[in-house]
Amino acid sequence: MRKSLLLVRSNVRRAKGQTAAIIVLIFLSAVMLNLWLMLSMDYKQNFERCHERLNEGHVTLAVDGNGSEMKDFLKRTVQEDERTESFGIDSAMHMVGLFEFNGGEVNSEFIFLEKETAVSRTAGRAEIVEDSKYTSGIYMPILYKSEEIAVGKTIEVSIGSRKMPYTVCGFFNSVMAGSHNCTMCGLILTEDKYEELRETGCAPEAFLCSVRLKDKSESEDYEAMLKNTVSSSYPDVRMASNSYALVSSSRYISQMICSGILSAMAFFILLIALVVIASNIMNYIQENMKNLGALKAIGYTGHQLMSSLLLQFSGLSVLAALAGTGVSYVCFPALNEMMMAQTGIPYQVCFLPVPFLLTLAILAGAVSFAVWAASRRIKKVEPITALRQGVRTHNFKRNHIPLEHTRAPLDAALALKTTFSGIKHNVTVGITMLVLSLVVVFSGLMVENMILDTMPFLNLIVGETADSCINVNISAEDAFLRKMKEDGRVEKTYLYHTTEVRHVGGIALMATLADDFAQVNNQKVVFEGRFPKYDNEIAIAAKYALEKNLKVGQEITITAGGKQADYIISGFIQITNNLGKDCLLTRTGYERLGDLTNKSYYLNLKDGTDIEAFHSEIKEWFGNDINAVINIEATVEGGTSVYVMLMKAIVAAILVLGLLIIAFVLYLLVRTMLGNKKRDYGIMKALGYTTGQLILQMALSFMPAVIISSIIGITVSSFIINPLTAVFLRNIGIVKCTFTVPVWFNILAGAGLIAAALVLSCLLSLKIRKVQPKELME
């Protein structure tokens, strides 16, 4: 062991720069790996812990009503179901509303709870996480804590047709109703404000029923049962509901995206680090053949020499991994803050031993394997042969680029000779550039489809977007449509109404109804087959279809409101609103199951139309026949700004990391080459080559591998990036991504990568200046 340590010390001393660069790569990998493991092993489990701590329900249902009849009905229904473990039913108020947030609007089904009731519920309790001296006002979900929504500030909540100003008294945490991503969003009012709202009558009184199940995996089925049972007995009652399955996924979309990206980056960097280590070791063996022979001659065994390398690299890796995991804890609070802007569930950063140990084990294991694989050759080194032969760095089978015959300029020809003599370097550069090309193409995809133009992202995530959504009672439908036709500001009005149906033999699905799907703005929702055209057709979520092995052309039975009908699957769709549990039906198709009491229409308005003023006029004209108006753009902006912010940070981090990685890999290669070719550079300088020529030759020697791998990487990545992104987003219902691949961005980014590699290798090769021809005499 002592002998091995001595060798380690000697190796590290001789290659300080290379050692430092490998440490940095392992360090970066450790930061990413530990962050990913913490996110995937503990961050989402925080939801579970919070759910248990607050004794949250697995199914939550808000149903309009204030009499004991409805309460008893609910009580009876949940008690009779043997899947129920416990439940709580409390008074609340329930209405669609909105408030301004993040430069947009939060539009949701709001559940208003009185403070004492909210914090003392037997199931589905809310916890106040920030309180204040203010005793009259509103407590907001912690998700919305921002500059404009802060303690002491006034927030205006539009509830039905009224605008209610409230002083923000504090913030609360609710697992099942703490975000607009939960189908319903809880708002807690102080007793006086709760009474005040009740007296206005703009928010109907309701019961909030939270049910804990013996088996949480049944939450979706249970939710469907509960809603079906209620709607069977009370067909016209308004309801809002959610399930554990839906909320646990929808509140962790950002965690899922970040986890995916972090894991990919961690493994990409680790792969590069392993390639660099393996290449370094092979080079070390080549360059130190005589020394290794000498060491074997004086009694070191091949095992000891391998152990020294193993000790050196795994020791360094563990040290770098320790530093990396440490720094990941420094980064985690910032990441947590970004995540919390989407999850809305407070998370306390603390030391997590399992991810920590796993990070160390993965890195040490991977590095040890790479060292073992690359250093096996040492065992075969015969002392006498090594001492006699010394270094054999060149392949003499073929003289690549003979100067006598080549037409290339001298410096380019000599650079190409170096390229052909360093296959291991080319492989290292190639793998690095392939990985970075993929990273760059992914960044381009996000910049194009999420940052510069949010529409493709919205089309994928939200499904359909327009300027305005108006929910109108059926009795006023004809008058409403006439009015819209006459109004010069309205370009297009089309039915786009969502209601719930159930697949017989399956689960509850959110059905979107339209008269003619050719009118909807987002025609990319269907990615296989076509939209339903006739009343016996249905388009179904691809994710659900895959789970149930449903095929286009197959007939399925759908039920709603006690009726059922058969439909032929006309196509597969992907909408993430309900995490891939959706379907499309024509209006006539749905009418085979039941009638609607109100309908939502989507409107495209002319550019420059003041949407808020337009909505006010509509409300004025139709009064109580308008149930809800939504400024879709503002709502979407409020909801997506978090993702856009997150993606900006991710893209910036990816690009900076990409540049850092190229720099480190090139640094390692340049240092290795400088070590290997120092004598050659001395000779060439003596012959009359200038430093500039040698730097250019060194930089150009990397270019074939850089250019070829960048072109291949950018081209292949451009083709696979959409399917790859779909894999990341599969959990939220995306099966096929159709993001626009920004060809020009990719070409420019590829050229940028190549230029960056050229400039960096020139800069890193500046050390050639220090090579003096006079050293040849020393």
Add this chain to the structure above:
Amino acid sequence: MKKVLLKTDNLSKSFSSGGAMQHVLKNIDLKLYEGDFTVIMGASGAGKSTLLYALSGMDTPTLGRITFGDTVISDMSQDALAVFRRSHCGFVFQQIYLIEGMSVMDNILAAGLLVSRDKKALCENARKLFDAVGISPETQGKFPSQISGGEAQRAGIVRALINCPEILFADEPTGALNSKTGLDVLDTLTGFNEQGQSVVMVTHDMRSARRGNRVLYLKDGVILGECDLGKYVHGDMARHEKLSGFLKEMGW
């Protein structure tokens, strides 16, 4: 009257060693003439190689001036010195220093193409030189590790001469070779000198030194004396005795 090719005025070179200054060359005034075969002799550590590398522009002096023709090279930048070397100088090293990753022919062309773009003329010249030093066309395509030491040193001489340098510097060119091969190399150098090539050679071998027409003796960084041997004639014993006497006088 012989033309002065290279001149030094008060040439000094010092190194810092362990905090103390070590003066390797001390105020050397020297003239090298066109067509001469100048030999620099001296004991180990006398400063022979340091002088050779300073004269050839591979190293810069600490003090003093070196003039090549009308050009002062001691003030030049490293890159300007590189351009000077490629245009005016040829080098033959003790350790040969062919580039391992290049064939023998490529080693020669890597030097030649720095100066001339006429590849055809360059290749013809290289072949003539190869013929002159006795390197076969087959050997020209081989890599340095595949040929003998003598062949490699002769290839080194071809590389040094490919650009028709005004002066050829040779640092112990036979130092790494056996007796027979060393003689071949010396014959080659002598042959080129007889054709008018100026040569400056550092050696501590008397047999090699005999080839020069002018022998300088360096001791402790100073030129202690010089001996004019006249034109080399093979087997001339008087020449041998003259050199022996000179060296004895110098304390060799």
